[in-house]
Amino acid sequence: MGAQNINLLPPLVESGQFEQLVQSGQTISATTSPYDNSLAVFLSPTTVSGSNSNSDREEPVYFASYDVVPSSERRLFIADTQVIFSMFHGMLESAKSREPSWIQTPEALELMRKFSVDYVNFIKECWIHASQPMPRTDGPLQFSADHYRSLYSCFSLFVVLYLPEPGYEDAPVGEDLMEWLNIHFIEPSTEEGDHLSSLDRPWEDEEFWPYLKRVTLRGLTKASLFFFNTLLQHPSEDLQDLVRTIIPVVESQPRLQNFSAERDFAFASRKWKDKVKAIRIEMDRVPEESRFDDFENWWDSLSDIVGILEGRNPVIQRVCEELGADWKEVCSAWGIFVDSRLRRQDLVDVAAEVLEIMPADPTNLEDMIHSALFSGKPEQALRYASQLDAWLSAHFADVMEPLGLLETDENSESELSKRDEYVLSYAEYLHSDPTQWKITIAYMYSCGDIGRERGDEILVRVPLRLHPSEAPSTPEEAIAQAVKEVSEVCFNYQREAVRRTVCRIAAQTCVRQKDYGLAVSYCISAEDWVSLGRVIDSILDEYVHNGAAEFAKQASKIAPSVQELQSRTVSEAIFVHRLIFAVRYSQIHKYKLEQDFVSAASDIVTLLREEIAPKSWWPVLLCDSVELLQYGSTLLFASSDAAELLSKLEEISIRASQGSGDDYLSVLTRTIKGGGEKEALERLKVVRLALARYFARCTIGSDRHALST
Known part of the structure; x- marks a missing residue:
């Protein structure tokens, strides 16, 4: 794990021929995946502007990774030991509220010993499990039983030498x-x-x-x-x-x-x-x-x-x-x-004397780790442990630091402590498996500012679609479940900015799937009012592109969000205003479909009179009113309401004649295929005619009423 070189088979370039590749105008490039820690490796031109005679030829793209993705039995090992890691860090977090010297007290040492023994016992269980000659449906073990035996011997030796029972630190060893x-x-x-x-x-x-x-x-x-x-x-x-x-x-x-x-x-x-x-x-x-x-x-x-x-x-x-x-x-x-x-402190001299005559086996990492631990060289043990298994070096370092076995000063180049270097290296290995994102960020968030920044980058890239075998019945449920999990993690680690970013990403995904209800909900949760405005525009576009029925169906999903926003104090009232318009306007079309024309007429006038409707939607509302103005013998609008319609129509006509027609006619223009401002004004003439006839009907109706009285 953690190799510094990746060998591609077959090779992109044969050994010793890289110079010829460069001379031909090409080089080897790689790009990292935002999903995991894999790479895409491919040939590319050495200059962007340079022409290449082979540019049209298909070239292979290699997908490679520094680490082998953990298999099923390895994932179980990773997940279960992370539980111990989390409890260990819970203890360290609680220690911050105590005196700094508490971490060296018998009580603290006893807790650290307990968690370390938990590691040892679990490694032992994994070793025993891996040693069983049982048929495996998921293929051979990724790590052999002997590998877990090595982890077992190394960690248990660490406990024996560096974490004796409290009170027995100076006892014979x-x-x-x-x-x-x-x-x-x-x-x-x-x-x-x-x-x-x-x-x-x-x-x-x-x-x-x-x-x-x-x-x-x-x-x-x-x-x-x-x-x-x-x-x-x-x-x-x-x-x-x-x-x-x-x-x-x-x-x-x-x-x-x-x-x-x-x-x-x-x-x-x-x-x-x-x-x-x-x-x-x-x-x-x-x-x-x-x-x-x-x-x-x-x-x-x-x-x-x-x-x-x-x-x-x-x-x-x-x-x-x-x-x-x-x-x-x-x-x-x-x-x-x-x-x-x-004594333990005297064992170092004994080990040095013995190892000088009977040296450890340099080809056996397990033996080299043992010799470093016997010799009182924990940092050397970490180096060998990292070659054996990144898991071992990370958990060694994690326990060694509070025991005072490691330097806590940050490296001037990496800006990381020794402990954080090994833990982050393990976390990068975990990142090879995107399904382990919760565990990955748990380790990253324990590594100071740099670790938190890396963890944030992983969280905002958590896929919002789950694996098919794990996904709920609908894409919407999959997104909601993923966002819920990410939000819980953000809450636990106090990463509010990341949570809002994920909500914004989720809103964009929901818009693409036309799940506008969730999209609006996520925008509100992120307090991203600009994106909320874009979502509302997308909902209103449903009317333009797909008609009133589809628009009413989609807009009805966002109605609950209106109630939520009205109960909150929102600084960006303009976006709330537009959201209310979209919901109220969709209700008008719902009334029409249900043949509740009285309510539809009343809402049209309300949207215009109270200026809930944006000016660009006035012409659309006026066109919608034509059907209601011409409805049978029933007068659906009061004369004052009809006057309000006429007032808005006059304002549109005057502004259009003054060169501001785009402010009023842009939406109506989009509903007319191949039409422009002229065609939009022609359509509004139909509204004017309908209003004239409506006023005539109102006059006739009032005259008849006068004669009858």
Whole structure:
């Protein structure tokens, strides 16, 4: 992960031919995806204005990524460990309200240890799961069981060395190290023990003494006592006598966990060492000729075991080399046999001495991480961890910083702390999978201003359409669900500006899908009044392009937003005014469709008299009134209402004659295919005629009323 080079197959340019490509007027270009961290790589001309004879030829476009998109089992690992990460940071956030020194108190250290142990336990579960020989419908594992085993051993070692239980920071570390070694690097194998225990005379097997040395070195008392007891049947009486002395000594080796005070443990250890010295004296009394059986020199092998118990470092180191063990086993045995009171701070010197003679394997990243942790070099451990798995280096660094193991000063070039560099690197890896955007920004937002800026960029690019298998039944529901999720995240991280930006983007998407109700709602939520004006224009355009029925259908979706805006104090009243007009005008056409002509006539006059309708829509309203002016024998307009219609008609005519016709006639002109201002004025003549006839009907009606009275 996090590679610095991407190899394309087949290559765009063969090795060593890049200069020829440039000379031909082309170069290799790449552009990053706004959706994830992938790249589009392609050939392009070296100059924009330069002509290229091959410009019309189709060229391949490569879609590449620095990181492999996490597979299903990896996504599960990422998601579950992010829960621990969030809880850990919740604890750190609460620490800000306390004294600065609180983070170094036993209470804080205990919490950090708890969360770190949670990481260890979950990695262990993943390792066990990945080790199961089960059929997989989603293909092979992206990361092998051995990879998770490496993460398990590294993180658990980190906890052992840097996060001991509170109060045990200065306690001897040998037993903890040996326990860690026995858990993660099991030697000797169970199969070897089963084989030897099945033999009547196991000492005749060539693996017997190596096995007994190993279980003694590893502190596996139960196994060592079992095979020491088998030696009571050995033909050599000298060996039998020595074994009778050794068995109670091995059985009674002091363990720190069995003592309430270290002082008592130290005293018991000194007395125990005296007993081991007595065994050495007894061994030296065995004649040279009696030190052999029919197979080998048993005395030399037993001497190695006693040398281990004595804590002779040269013997321990030689035995480890002969058994194929490495420096880790020497260091762990050192804390058990050489110096049973070995402290964590002193382990650094021991590790340096051992590693000088038995260096770590430079080809094994896991081993290099272990050696760096043993050596008290956390930053070096981070470098190796980042090569093994960006997850490991990010979570290492995240815990190391509050422990005071890392420099907190920002790098002058990157303006990032050491911790933030590794966490952001992991977040960039997560960005290879756009579906993990919530997890990605959780890590980014923990990385100061730069991390927050990067997180903002991801949030505003969250796709508003979900994957088909996850999407609701309609595109509108998909958008609403995505915006809701983004808004919740913005609220949690206090990113109000980002939320408004996402709402603006969602509004634009909704307009393209003609979901004007959601579009208006998002504009209001973003308090983007200019965009609200554009949405209203789009709704009104439905009338121009698709007719009154479609317009009424679409405009009805925004009616609830009018009530919401009227209940708020909005500075941009002009946009609210236009929104109200669109809703009220759509209602007129709804009345017409329902044949409620009285209400339709009343609303037309209201929109004009109260100047709710923009001037560019006056001619359209007047044209709409023609049908109502000519409706049967019923007079739908009062004479004062008809006069209002005539007043608006006169204003339009006068302004048009004065050169301001575009201010009034632009919308009506658009409804006339191929027409202009002249054709619009011609259509208004129909309105004038309808009004003249209406006034005549009103006069006749009033005359008849006078005669009847």
